[in-house]
Amino acid sequence: MAQSKNAFLNFFSGRKLIIGVPYVWFILLAAIPLLIVLKISLSTMETASVSNMIDWSRGWPSLTLNFSSYQFIASDALYVKTYLSSIKYALITTIICLAIGYPFAYFMARAPKHIQPTLLMLIMLPFWTSFLLRIYAWKTLLVNNGIINNALMSLGVISEPISMMNTPFSLIIGMVYSYLPFMILPLYANLSKLDVRYLEAAADLGTSPLKTFWLVTVPLSKAGIIAGSMLVFIPSIGEYVIPELLGGPNTLMIGRVLWDEFFSNNDWPMASAVAIVMILLILVPMALLNKSQSDQAEIKP
């Protein structure tokens, strides 16, 4: 008896408690909500509420699973099309962010040490303004009688306004603008740690500066490229605000479908199913990537 009381006390003391806190946090705030979403996605409209999670109608607790939402997603071409188009826009955003962010991060990392904190500060400065405001600001720049069109017309470059607003173009601009810092920061962290001796060694072995960049700098910053791309790609897929404000009705993004299911159709099982499929779409490639990386690290002759 005394022993079991001790064991009980031990469990709640020191080490285990500290290890336990993040687990409890994770279970309460990530795992359980996710399971609830999963369960709702497998319910019918009538039973889709937290109180109806577990079916007591047979006298004992049981789960009634209903796959109709998933069947509907698979059968309706609109959903498939929207997923594909979300992935497409997220990919384009990621690639453009990488193309702009890499040189940006590279020059930041190579800048004199004493101005680097200032540069970092400038990268983070936009976060001080509300996200919504910043996206809305792009609207005033891009609309037909907006600043850009007016400027170009008064300069005589164009005779009538270019319609940029509510096109994939304006959507991509908004996404790249919003997510660029998430690409730059991990890349900068990685590149500023790059040992210049590797670059010198490459030069010493007869490699021109441009080749050295492709053969040494880029491979050695792989971790930063992956981290930055993930940070841009994942939130881009589910983005709702930017497509809503800048994308117009023709740019299909899954975030907006999700919104419609929840708030226009009030179809919670359908909305949950859309969300679960989206999570799977993101998780599966990530898991594969993780596995290939850990496999690579374990290669031994």
Place this chain on the structure above:
Amino acid sequence: MATAPKPQTGTESAEKEVLLRIEGVTKIYDGTVKAVDDVSLTVTKGEIFGLLGGSGCGKSTLLRMLAGFEVPTKGKIYLAGQDITNLPAYQRPINMMFQSYALFPHLSVWENIAFGLKRDGMPKEQIAERVEKMLGLVQLTKFAQRKPHQLSGGQQQRVALARSLAKRPQLLLLDEPLGALDKKLRETTQLELVNIIEQVGVTCVLVTHDQEEAMTMASRIAVMSEGYFLQVGEPDTVYEMPNSRKVADFIGNVNMFEGVIEEDEPDHVTVRCAECVHYVGHGISGHSGMSVGVAVRPEKVMLSKNKPKGDYNWTEGEVIEIVYFGAHTTYHLKLASGMVLKAQEINSTRDLSCGLTWGDKAYAHWSNEAMVVLTQ
């Protein structure tokens, strides 16, 4: 410790082909800091030349200018007669083995060695052949597919050597080649490294702060301080005939007496110091009344309990420290003047029968030829 002394016939080295010529090279950082100050040097083909000095003496800057990572502020560098002063690193037929190796972590051993060859556009079969040969040379054939982090320090060092030799450079630069290895490994690696270099027949410039490393490996060394050469010569010359107090002090241990020349004869000199009178068995270029330093290496000082005969080359003191090294023991003698004299005795028998212990009075003496008179 030193390599076998080579005959010093000045004509012989003049006949040898000069590979590297450095003419009045100066490097100034930020407009004021003189890292390298008007250094000139020639290195002949097949030589292993050692640049020796403490940290911040300019040896690494000089090496980096040879590699092409720094451009001299003044002066010229010629390789086989061609001016390479402003040639970028990637166009020089010079390869370097970096301090702590700088092996590419994302590439295997094989790919690291092949890296430079691929850049030269060498055909694939030839690359494979050359890499295999290099792996054989450094005995790492079995490890070809490993990544650098899967190798021990000694193995990494050999990969770095193989990589720097793969392109058959005209000049090989070694930056603290053994600095990252522990002492025991260093001793075996030193000889191995020299063997491989001699087998390949490449000319070498070696930078080190470790005088033992420089003396074992190099056929000629330059002692560097504050950006210029204090002395250039073969290791035994620099050790036995240092040209200044600084060199004597930097290379090995030394007991430095300060005194004034009394007798100045063609066949001998006497120097009166506070501790004793030195009788030097050869003439020097000085004059009586001149202040000089007299350097005596600890291993040339003998200890005894009995008073030595004669008036010269001995002194007495109290044993204040006994440092046991296994093969030899160093005794610290406190002299009446306050100077601490070091004497190194070889432990030729197992009973350590010198018979001296802490607090004993002892006499130290040395031969007529043991000391070097230093005028600067």
